[in-house]
Amino acid sequence: SKVLFAACELGVFDLLAEAPEPLDLATVVARLGTSSHGTELLLDTCASLKLLNVETRGGREGTLYQNTELSSTYLARVSPTSQSNMLLYMAGTTYRCWGHLAKAVREGKNQYLQVFGVPSEELFSAIYRSEEEQLQFMRGLQEVWSITGQRVLTAFDLSQFPLICDLGGGSGALAKECLSLYPECKVTIFDIPEVVRMARKHFPSSEDERIGFHQGDFFKDPLPEADLYILARILHDWTDEKCSRLLQKLQHTCKPGGGILVIESLLDEDRQGPLTTQLYSLNMLVQTEGQERTPTQYHRLISSAGFRSFQFKKTGAIYDAIFA
Missing domain, CATH: 1.10.10.10 (Winged helix-like DNA-binding domain superfamily/Winged helix DNA-binding domain)
Structure with missing residues (x-):
């Protein structure tokens, strides 16, 4: 690497x-x-x-x-599918945590305190240690969705949902992909205040009148009303307990007939692959509180929160889609 x-x-x-x-x-x-x-x-x-x-x-x-x-x-920045920002973020942040993988395995904890001197409860302040790093991470996510966004957003027909809320939607990259597929819908991006500020300052997608921004902490603050909530690369960051708490909050907020679209990299049921997803799961160990999960594990979390009609689709790309 x-x-x-x-x-x-x-x-x-x-x-x-x-x-x-x-x-x-x-x-x-x-x-x-x-x-x-x-x-x-x-x-x-x-x-x-x-x-x-x-x-x-x-x-x-x-x-x-x-x-x-x-x-x-x-890898070349001039390419419209370049992943250079995400790779540079990995080089400066993620890779440094991987240097303490054995310690993470011993303790079962992320290594932000060891590497950056940041306690785990301030984890997401560590991810945005500087404005430059925050911008790099947001641009990196934009690159990721430029090559995988359409696959996960077309795994299920979302045209029945006119009002969509993208939790942790960052710069609006996935929202932009969503609007290209479903131009009649409107998307609200819910993210922490510093991310919303950066999105409005640096990303042209924030100027689309069909995209709105709502700032807050989705564990603590009220959620915007929506027909569909998108959780892309969100649940893998957190423990089962925190995932359950967030999913229950969504179930209470969701309009009747509404749903959630969870976008994650799915482990096989025997947990023996895919290798990329196993590596992502180790990455969650060294960097966050969470892990990658099997479809059955997600089914258990989502159905216990009160959602029905659980479906999942492997897209053949690095991220898969779950709908409930």
Whole structure:
């Protein structure tokens, strides 16, 4: 992971994406302002990881480097499907917590106190330790929904719900995807005050008159009225007890005939895969209070809160959809 993060941070994929032809080592070093020896080692390792293509012409001095299709699509900032902001957030925050994985397993606790000196009860203040980091995380989520949003929002027909509330909706990236699919609906984004302020300041989606913002803490404050509540990457952050409390609050607030759309990465029932979801679950251990869950575990939480007609669909992408 650190090889990928370092190459993103140094701008390797951006440089090669902008170049009209493959570049040699000396040109890459000159433009990035890096050491020749270190850059050569990094580029060759990226090539072994299938992140770069290498072409050799007349000996080692004639080695040329170019992005692979994967890197051009997801790692270069100029790409509309770039994931660079989320990767840089992972490099600066998530990866540092993973350095204490063994300690997290021993204690069963996230490692924010160990890494950042922040107690677990102030967890989400730690995620937004600076405005720059907060903006990077919000842009990262925008990137995630640019490639997975439509799949999870079309897993079920949501056209029957004219008023939607996206809990923890951040910049409005998922709301924007929702409006592109269901243009007649209106979406209210409910998030903490600092996120709402950043969304209005930095993201053009906040200017869409069909998108409204409501600030507050969804555990403590009244929720906006809606026909459908979206919980995307929300429940995996929390313990079962907190999930149950939030779901019960939603059930009491939801209009008759309304529902919830839960967007999470689902574990197989035997918990032996998918590997990506297992890694996400370990990530919840080192970074939050929660975990990824199986469909049965979500069914138990959601039905006990009073929701009926539980359905789930695996989308084939990194996130799946649950409707109740």
